[in-house]
Amino acid sequence: MPSPGVAAVDRALTILAAFEDAPEPMTLAELARRTKMYKSTLLRLMTSLQEFGYLVQFADGRYHLGPTPFRLGAIYQRGNNLHDRVMPLLRQLVADGTESPSYHVRHDARRRLCVFRVDSQHSTLDRVEAGALLPLDRGAAGRVILAFDGEKGEAYDEIREGASPCRSASAIRIAPGWPVQCSVPAENVLVRCRSRGRSRASRATRSRR
Secondary structure (H helix, E strand, O other): OOOOOOHHHHHHHHHHHOOOOOOOOEOHHHHHHHHOOOHHHHHHHHHHHHHOOOEEEOOOOOEEEOHHHHHHHHHHHHOOOHHHHHHHHHHHHHHOOOEEEEEEEEOOOOEEEEEEEOOOOOOOOOOOOOOOEEEOOOHHHHHHHHHHOOOOOHHHHHHHHHOOOOOOOOOOEEOOOOOOOOOOOHHHOEEEEEEOOEEEEEEOEEOOO
16 A cells, blocks of 8 residues: 655665664665665665665675664654663563563554563573564564454453553553653553563553652
8 A cells, every 4th residue: 555655755764674674784686676676766765865874885885774773763762761661670570580571562553563672591482682573463562462452352351351550570660751752652562571481461551640
């Protein structure tokens, strides 16, 4: 379905999104395959992206993300205290014996985003990293998000009924001062922890004044 926005902007953002799961720099041909754009179109758009620091081109001709995305991410993080609220709790979960707790939010209709992650010393098959986009319909984190977005079904009813706020180690209170302009809605915030081989998840809620 076509975007209602500006086509050139959509294409530029598609180029940047192509690097989400590409840890290594990419050639123009690789970017053309990933984005399904003509090389001539890519070159025009990437000239602007390079000018503003979103992309860099290495001496071997390959492309990768530039410093601007990192700078914007740092500005975003300074603009709210989510990191300071969440990370101490994740570290405490690890100290209490939880295996690699993480903090997820809904990204779009199909995916969830891992915002924070703390790895424990336990061996685990879970290789989730902060910044990873994962299927919304799989995993404990995705099920909790869907449950509190109103998904129907017995399994989701059980999650809603069992998520008494702030009664388990995996519940997080979001401070009332959390900036309203933050793009991570509190209703979708959760911590997922894996303990003794079982996944448990709890909805994060705003604390009452």
